[in-house]
Amino acid sequence: MEKIIKGKIYCLGDNIDTDQIIPAKHLVYKTNDPEERKLYGRFALSGLPVGHEYPFVEKNENESVYQIIFAGKNFGCGSSREHAPLALKVAGIKIVIAQSYARIFYRNSVDGGFFPPMETLDPISKDHSFKTGDEVLVNLEENFIEKIKTGEKIKLKSLGFIQEIIEAGDLFTYAKKKGLTNEK
Amino acid sequence: METKTHHKMTLIEKILASKSGKKFVRPGDIIWANIDHLMTHDVCGPGTFALFKEKFGEKAKVFDRKKVVVIPDHYIFTQNKHAQRNLQILRDFSKEQNLPYFYDAHSENYKGVCHVALSEEGFCLPGTILLGTDSHTCTAGAYGSFATGVGNTDAAFVLGTGKLWFKVPETLKFVFQGQKPKHVMAKDLILQIIGDLGVDGGTYRSLEVGGPVIKALNMEERMSLCNMAIECGGKNAVIEADEVTLKDIEGKAKSSFQVFESDSDYKYTYKKEYIGEKLESLVARPHSPDNIIPAFKLGHQELTRAYIGSCTGGKLEDFKAAAKILKGQKVKIDTFVVPATTKVAADLEKETFDGRPLLQIFKEAGATIGKPSCAACLGGPEDTFGRANDAQKVISTTNRNFPGRMGSKLAEVFLASPYTVAASSLTGRVTDPREFVN
Numbered sequence: 001m002e003k004i005i006k007g008k009i010y011c012l013g014d015n016i017d018t019d020q021i022i023p024a025k026h027l028v029y030k031t032n033d034p035e036e037r038k039l040y041g042r043f044a045l046s047g048l049p050v051g052h053e054y055p056f057v058e059k060n061e062n063e064s065v066y067q068i069i070f071a072g073k074n075f076g077c078g079s080s081r082e083h084a085p086l087a088l089k090v091a092g093i094k095i096v097i098a099q100s101y102a103r104i105f106y107r108n109s110v111d112g113g114f115f116p117p118m119e120t121l122d123p124i125s126k127d128h129s130f131k132t133g134d135e136v137l138v139n140l141e142e143n144f145i146e147k148i149k150t151g152e153k154i155k156l157k158s159l160g161f162i163q164e165i166i167e168a169g170d171l172f173t174y175a176k177k178k179g180l181t182n183e184k
Numbered sequence: 185m186e187t188k189t190h191h192k193m194t195l196i197e198k199i200l201a202s203k204s205g206k207k208f209v210r211p212g213d214i215i216w217a218n219i220d221h222l223m224t225h226d227v228c229g230p231g232t233f234a235l236f237k238e239k240f241g242e243k244a245k246v247f248d249r250k251k252v253v254v255i256p257d258h259y260i261f262t263q264n265k266h267a268q269r270n271l272q273i274l275r276d277f278s279k280e281q282n283l284p285y286f287y288d289a290h291s292e293n294y295k296g297v298c299h300v301a302l303s304e305e306g307f308c309l310p311g312t313i314l315l316g317t318d319s320h321t322c323t324a325g326a327y328g329s330f331a332t333g334v335g336n337t338d339a340a341f342v343l344g345t346g347k348l349w350f351k352v353p354e355t356l357k358f359v360f361q362g363q364k365p366k367h368v369m370a371k372d373l374i375l376q377i378i379g380d381l382g383v384d385g386g387t388y389r390s391l392e393v394g395g396p397v398i399k400a401l402n403m404e405e406r407m408s409l410c411n412m413a414i415e416c417g418g419k420n421a422v423i424e425a426d427e428v429t430l431k432d433i434e435g436k437a438k439s440s441f442q443v444f445e446s447d448s449d450y451k452y453t454y455k456k457e458y459i460g461e462k463l464e465s466l467v468a469r470p471h472s473p474d475n476i477i478p479a480f481k482l483g484h485q486e487l488t489r490a491y492i493g494s495c496t497g498g499k500l501e502d503f504k505a506a507a508k509i510l511k512g513q514k515v516k517i518d519t520f521v522v523p524a525t526t527k528v529a530a531d532l533e534k535e536t537f538d539g540r541p542l543l544q545i546f547k548e549a550g551a552t553i554g555k556p557s558c559a560a561c562l563g564g565p566e567d568t569f570g571r572a573n574d575a576q577k578v579i580s581t582t583n584r585n586f587p588g589r590m591g592s593k594l595a596e597v598f599l600a601s602p603y604t605v606a607a608s609s610l611t612g613r614v615t616d617p618r619e620f621v622n
Contacts, residue, residue, distance in 0.1 A: 015384070019587070023588055024227075024258075024564055025566065027227045027258075028270060030234070031230070032234040032235070032238070036266075049471075049587045074383055077383060078414075079562070082231065082336040082337060083231075085335075100384060102387060102417055103388050103417065104333050104334065104414075107335065107338065108337065111337045112335060112337040113337075161214055170337065172239045
């Protein structure tokens with residue numbers, strides 16, 4: 001697990017549901033086919049409402065120029081589709097920071113080993129100056145996100161029990177380590 | 185350390201304790217529980233099966249073939265090549281694993297919407313754990329089970345091991361006292377709860393719903409209620425099994441089961457009571473299921489389309505309700521009727537209201553009838569029946585009205601009960617159904 005992650009952030013509001021993260025018509029591509037899988041990156045966050053300021057992924061690209069998502073409450077609500085964290089991961093997302101998550105998305109992110117779903121320690125206040133395109137640093141040793149240019153910081157919650165699964169890689173490697181499975 | 189006092193537990197805590205081999209669990213505990221049934225469908229099955237093979241080996245066998253249920257239902261009647269390929273992946277895996285509970289698309293075994301099929305086929309059972317790769321798996325909580333949605337990874341893990349970790353959820357208690365008005369349906373009760381909790385008020389929590397109003401509901405109505413627990417973030421919803429439940433599962437239970445009840449003196453951290461007589465027909469406005477308003481306050485809202493279908497609102501009881509209002513009338517806007525399953529579709533021909541089969545009532549009213557599947561509830565491929573491909577204003581018995589949910593991002597979706605949707609289809613505006621029902 002990377003402890004220091006640097007990159008550009010993409011900012012979103014509250015209640016970004018899985019239909020916005022990856023619309024249902026795209027759920028048909030094979031997740032284990034290297035070529036088809038790229039399409040999940042291409043259409044990641046393509047369900048954001050009309051008029052959204054910046055596209056997350058440019059047309060005909062499979063990867064985003066952003067590596068970090070910074071969102072409000074209840075990120076990933078709605079369906080149980082694991083294609084949602086997968087799409088973000090394929091698009092190049094290394095970490096998601098949100099005020100809170102819907103639980104299935106949260107579980108999928110952790111158990112599937114896509115990225116750590118970090119939560120802010122306090123509700124995100126309106127007067128922070130983080131905006132889409134800012135270069136930031138996420139420090140998972142000391143649990144904060146920092147805007148590199150200004151040094152402005154927002155504290156993050158520690159992960160608790162699920163840190164063990166994230167450190168192991170995913171649910172399978174975690175369970176194997178603990179002697180819970182006899183997988184190959 | 186065990187103490188001598190008798191620990192109080194909720195029904196859900198009792199199920200999780202029994203399935204994890206513990207005498208007692210409390211909210212926040214991390215447990216590993218044995219899974220009674222795992223369901224998957226055409227959207228998540230292919231990914232789940234691929235992951236299962238990757239992790240447990242090409243020759244691996246599922247943990248128990250009688251506990252795995254495969255129900256294609258999402259993208260069935262589409263020309264989409266990828267979707268058709270995915271149906272074949274389900275076929276191949278089910279054959280290879282010799283799965284007895286595979287309800288193949290385009291075959292005599294085809295069912296349709298998984299959550300309704302799970303009930304018809306006896307997989308929804310008190311005191312059991314049912315997992316599904318679909319967030320509306322919580323529907324089965326209507327039978328007093330712990331039922332919740334999981335992703336491909338969790339499902340693949342269960343396929344290989346038969347177990348999964350859980351954090352024991354805190355339980356929120358909802359009691360509906362008295363009697364509800366006739367025109368108010370279970371859909372209205374859950375919209376009320378979602379409106380009160382907000383779309384994330386139930387996150388990580390279990391919703392336990394009871395009281396005289398709930399006791400008086402039939403199983404399908406109880407399913408409609410539990411179905412939308414996920415819309416306030418709930419991990420699951422549950423209704424204690426009673427004689428109505430036991431009668432429903434008589435002769436169709438696919439495994440043993442046990443009826444649990446919450447300890448009567450359990451101290452809930454959150455408890456809310458509703459007075460049945462004060463409940464209203466509600467509508468959730470775009471683009472959020474918690475954006476509720478009584479239907480009678482939204483009478484000015486013009487509509488272009490009505491949709492009756494899905495796991496939430498495509499069951500026989502939902503169509504009985506709609507038929508009551510549509511009989512002998514003509515719809516004013518495009519109205520789509522999509523039975524959830526093949527059984528519901530067959531029942532529409534058999535079941536009558538005022539001497540007329542329901543199907544005939546819908547046809548005579550001018551509605552368009554679709555084939556059993558999830559259809560336009562979640563948009564799906566462009567050629568999906570009833571899909572909102574442009575700026576439609578749809579009133580729907582389905583469960584979500586997120587931007588773009590039923591197809592186009594320009595579409596607006598209003599969620600309501602089958603009564604309210606049927607009444608609105610006759611007027612072309614949001615219409616409170618009370619004058620049509622009482």
